[in-house]
Amino acid sequence: MTHVVLVAGPWLAGTTSLVAALRDRMPEHRVLEAAELAAGEAPAAVVFVVSAAAPLTASDCALLDVVAAGTDAVIAVVSKIDVHRTWREVLAADQALLTERAARYRELPWVGVAAAPDLGLPVVDDLVTALRTVLADNTLTRRNRLRAKENRLLTADGAAREGCVAALRDQRAAVLRRFRLDKSERTIAMRSQIQQARVRLSSFARARCASARTELQDDVAALTRRGLAGFTDEVRRRAAEVGDDVRDEVTGHLADVVEQLGLASDVATPEGPRYEVGAAPVRSRNAETRLMMLLGAGFGLGIALTITRLLADLAPQWALRGAIGGAVLGLIVTLWVVSVRGLLRDRAVLDRWVVEVTAGLRTAMEEWVATQVLAAEASMGRAGAERDAVDGADMEDAVARIDAEIREQTVRRARAAAVRDRAVAAVRAELEGERLRLWPSESFL
Ligand SMILES: Nc1nc2c(ncn2[C@@H]2O[C@H](COP(=O)(O)OP(=O)(O)OP(=O)(O)O)[C@@H](O)[C@H]2O)c(=O)[nH]1
Ligand SMILES: [Mg+2]
Incomplete structure (x- = not known):
């Protein structure tokens, strides 16, 4: 064979x-x-x-x-x-x-x-x-069969259960690992989003203030005497507009961040930033104004005299009327020069004022943005902690379930081991019988 x-x-x-x-x-x-x-x-x-x-x-x-x-x-x-x-x-x-x-x-x-x-x-x-x-040896086949059976008893059942318990342990480790990973990933994502929001929103506020300043300066350059009175209100209106825009941008962006992070935190729509714009500086009647008037008057007088002299020389019969006309024209020119000069001076004053106001506005906006981002960070942090707590509870439930299953498997394994030990003992007894038949003097299992 x-x-x-x-x-x-x-x-x-x-x-x-x-x-x-x-x-x-x-x-x-x-x-x-x-x-x-x-x-x-x-x-x-x-x-x-x-x-x-x-x-x-x-x-x-x-x-x-x-x-x-x-x-x-x-x-x-x-x-x-x-x-x-x-x-x-x-x-x-x-x-x-x-x-x-x-x-x-x-x-x-x-x-x-x-x-x-x-x-x-x-x-x-x-x-x-x-x-x-x-x-x-004629007991060979039988002995090998018994040995194979013993081997199967010892390994198959144990291996299956060992595999099952090992899989459960893997699953348990995976649940824990996933939880830790998720938590740190979320923390990192939140920090990075908040940083980005901080940079983006304060740069938006700065840019918005800069554009408001340019617009106001353009307005100042084209300002007429009539427009002077309403200019303070115009500046206030623009400042309020900037405040509204900044608020809309900040709340919109922070809401996006909250949504992206999948947080339940509701960043409440805050009161928009307000910046109190004081009254525009009044025109002061100081030495400069008086000097201006003096120079204007001199200029007007010069024109009046020139016209009078010119007419007296060219057409003496018009001398009187020329003198009156010259005086009137001189007066008009004087008033015009004084008023134009006054307007230009007012514009220069207002231009400086606009720069001051927008600088103040910018500081106020930046402060407001920083406060909002800080508040949002705190609120998101709370929401994140709540979510972590919920996830942590879920994770603990999952781990507890797996632990219970592992315990159950262990008990089952112990029971199966007891049954198996009895079976193996029976197989060994049989094997020993075969060997005793082969070598009657020995017993060696
Ligand atoms: N002197 C001597 N050398 C032997 C004998 N049997 C094997 N060798 C040498 O031992 C080396 C390994 O022999 P192999 O038969 O290839 O051993 P192996 O266990 O199949 O080796 P691997 O398959 O590479 O693990 C060879 O160089 C053989 O020539 C022996 O009886 N006497
Ligand atoms: Mg070989």
């Missing part, structure tokens, strides 16, 4: 060489390396190869556990005995190590081989003999 023999061992143990040698000597069986074993295919016997160069390491033992998990017939092999003269000591040390590890390894048959010696033919006779004995 053809059996599948698995040859496995740690790195560079000499597995491939031994497989070649065994295939040569036992063509009636399929000798495979671990990688050649089809999924789900169970070997009838396992040859575990370790080099005679050094004793087994912990990872080598773990490898043996894995390859021998579903097969009861295992033969341990120390390889390269042609070059390692101390192979018997190494074999004894390995044997002692495995005896410590598990009861089932206590009676493991050990042989030394040299599958690819530097000189001469392969030395695998002992192994071939041992393998043939093991494979010829």
Whole structure:
């Protein structure tokens, strides 16, 4: 009967060489390396190869556990005995190590081989003999089946539940991580939005004040004497307009930010910023005005005299009328010069005043914007904290649910483990029975 023999061992143990040698000597069986074993295919016997160069390491033992998990017939092999003269000591040390590890390894048959010696033919006779004995044993199939069953009992159920608990733990960690991440992401987003709003809104306020100043200066440049009286009201109206615009922009933008951040905070529409514009400076009748009048009068007198003299020379019969006309014209010119000069002076005064007023307006607007942004920040901070609290409660609920499930799984696992232990004990008892039949004097499970 053809059996599948698995040859496995740690790195560079000499597995491939031994497989070649065994295939040569036992063509009636399929000798495979671990990688050649089809999924789900169970070997009838396992040859575990370790080099005679050094004793087994912990990872080598773990490898043996894995390859021998579903097969009861295992033969341990120390390889390269042609070059390692101390192979018997190494074999004894390995044997002692495995005896410590598990009861089932206590009676493991050990042989030394040299599958690819530097000189001469392969030395695998002992192994071939041992393998043939093991494979010829009529309890082999049953023992392997029982060992596989024990392995399934030990791993399948436990692995499934372990997987389930591990998934729950992952889920729990993910919930916590998401909450922390969301929270810090939101905090960062809020800070950045508030900073942007601060910059944007104060620059809007500045720009709006600058445009108001330009407009008012244009108005001043075109101001007539009649318009002078109403100019203060015009400036007040414009200042109020600027205040309204700034308020609309600020409330609109802050509401957008609140919406973008998905906060429940309602930034209440505030009272718009108000800036008290004082009365325009009155025209003062000071020395400058008097000087202006004097100069105007001089200019007018000059014109009057010139006209009078001109007419007296050219048409003496018109001299009297010319003198009267000249005097009238001189008077008119005097009044005109004085009034125009006065208007220009008033405009210059008002221009300076407009600059002062808009500078004050700008400061007031900037202060108001800063206060609003600060208030909005505080209110959003509160709303954010409330939302975090709600999210935190949700997160705690989710974590508590997962914890409860983990507890439930653990209890279920403990119950299943108890059931499984009884089943494994039964399988082991059966296996021991088989072995006692094979080697009546020993008991070693
Ligand atoms: N002297 C001597 N060298 C051997 C013997 N068996 C294998 N070697 C040498 O040990 C090295 C590894 O042999 P492999 O058979 O490839 O070992 P392996 O376990 O398949 O190695 P990996 O697949 O690479 O892990 C090679 O250089 C072999 O020539 C032996 O019995 N005696
Ligand atoms: Mg190999």
